[in-house]
Amino acid sequence: MTEPATPAITGSMLHDLVKCERKVHHDLHSDPSRRDGVGEFVEMLWRGGREHEEAVLARMPGTVVDLRQVPKPERMAATMAALRSGAETILGGRLEHGDMLGEPDVLRRAGDDWIAGDVKTGGAFEQDGETPRREYAAQVAHYAIMLEGLNAGRGDTALVIGRDGDDTLYDLRMRRGRAGTSIADAAAALAAKARAIRDGRHEALGAMSATCKMCCWHTVCGRELEDADDLTLLAGIGRSVRDVLAPHAPTVAALATLDPRPLVRPRGRTSVPGLGAERLARFQARARLVVEGGAAYAREPLGLARAPRELHFDIEADPSRDGLVYLHGVLDVRRRDGVQTSEYVRFFAETEDDERHAFAQALEFLSADPSAMIYYYSKYERSSYRALQRRHPDVCSPEEIETLFDPARAVDLLFDVIMPKTEWPLRNLSIKTIARHLGFDWRDEHASGAASIAWYDDYRRSGDPAIRGRIERYNEDDVLASLAVLDGLIALPVRLEDENA
Template identity: 35%
Template sequence: EETKEKVENLLAGKVKNKPAMAGSCKLCPWYRSCKNWCKENEDLTNIFYLGRSKRDVLNEDLFVGKVGEVCSLDLADILEKKKKDKNFLKGVAEKTLSKIIARADILHNNRVAVLYKKLELPKVSYELFFDIEDDPTQEFVYMHGVYERNGKGEKFIHFTAKDKTEEAEKEAFGNFWKYVRSLPQDDFAAYYYSPHEKTTYRKMQKLYPDAVSAEEVENFFGNPNVIDLYSIILKHTDWPLGSYSLKEIAQFLGFKWRDETPSGALSIQWFNEYLKNKEEDILKRILEYNEDDCKATMVMKDALEKLDSKL
């Protein structure tokens, strides 16, 4: 009831709050409006992982409202104040504050990506950049896409369930693992972005144990040459961006999706349309979107390697 009342008051114009950027914003109909406001006002939520609550604390306790103002903060002086007053910057620890200031500087002043430690990515003959398309509302995985790069060239491979049946899902899943088994086991690396693939494949293995064993799935993701690039991005880099999503970083690096409105949510919509009428143009659109996601992962890996070479 309290939430309902707040929303009703906002819609009626009785109260106002400041927009903020967050990970879930893209699903909101006011996304573009809030994004424009935050950009025009240099709002602190433009800083990656800062969020509304910490923004409000910094606004109130440090009297900073713009990204540029954060860059000039004296960390030592602030920490001294925190020691004396437990309620000062409550919920914002030293490590968090240090990260906020560093990211503000990169976002406002440097405008370049920063890598903080050597990575030493594997040198192998085969590189795979893979991405799945799934509908989490129906717990159905309809596409496993792989962009393969080796000494002979590059190619996109996909394993797709063209019907929404357990048989089709199992076949596509099983074919992905047959492909993995066909590779030289000590001479390939696989890259993906976010833990979603690992979590999903573990669930699928339980559904379809005949397609792949639990041990094989664990060995695959436990292989040091199978790498979640998001983990590297989050732990060891910073970017002059408010989001460290695959699309934001790849676009910053100059990559462009062929589709004008690329998104996982639209991929689900396209797949449901394909199931109704089986139009090959719709399937082609999904395939191109997935291929571009895989290519974007490759672009990101190459950018990390380039940054690594400079350390």
């Protein structure tokens, strides 16, 4: 009987490790039949990625060798032959070196050496605009390491072609951050971790995060975390906090009953790295509510009151199209003489070319009555409006955006109120979770931001008004949920700090 081949360490493994080591474990060791089905949003991302890649690769300059149709078993030999030829660009090559495997989208000649790279649908840098995007850098550095091992490249440079179609070269040897780690060093460390996971020498732990719903192992991992009563199931606790807190309280139940006194140090510090006494107390209060099933409460007076006019505001945007904002929705709530009325107002962008017009209309509506209170949920609306202003500077100035989101009239329900001032017996603090806890629900059973993006992609392709109606109903429910959450916050009982002890 032939022994199964040891899985190779691939660039995609390193890409995934940046996000979640548990996915790599499942890909290597778990039954593929246990994977979740592919959702509409992921299908849309794959389709968009293929279309973008095809468009970018179709305009490669110079002499091009295209190996994408060569059978995989023959492609390494074909790639090595192409590297020795007079070609300037190789598409769909395959690199094998030791236990490493890489399939770069592009190999580009640079003098006597070659540079490997990938086509990506996102930007090449992190939000600061300077730091190479970690998951992209890990993947293309893996290719560079193999090229150097094959004596075909220096191993110090790699290429990413982002959503804008422009080339970005990563310096793989430049040392960054406090630890002074280079991209090449980070990629080598990730490859070592991948080998340890593959060989059973490293216990890869899952952790609940915002990206989990996109993963094909979401259901499997969710059950694992529930069975383990993992701390990342508690709102606000991510992988890093879980890992430093776990030696003292490995589960939500253990955190609920933890005696924090041995951990507390002078001046609000604790012996848990990066976790102050106040933050520890918040997490413990949250754990107690979840375990004991207590009622939500405010830790201090919230200062919220119903206003004569409220504008509950929510946008729909597509990050795969550079943050295109395709819908601005507003629930215009008015109260007079004890009577409340509301109207849903929306501004829709049919295409990228319509984004400016929809933005201008929405901004005019939101700014028209400075006495109206504006409510939104999380920082996304504000950051998106800042980005819209930069894309369409003729519509308004940066100062006008800051005026619109002045805290005196604009309230972020999540970051201004819920997170710093309230506690809930819930696993997370998303608007859907809190609104449903308060008795509100969405009309569409498949409602989600990701689904809305997929629907918008379908609408752009078909022009079907029923699909546009579905998008608008979802957005309308989002702003109705904002009103329900505000009402729920106003009704919350207040429990002061000494009462919570």
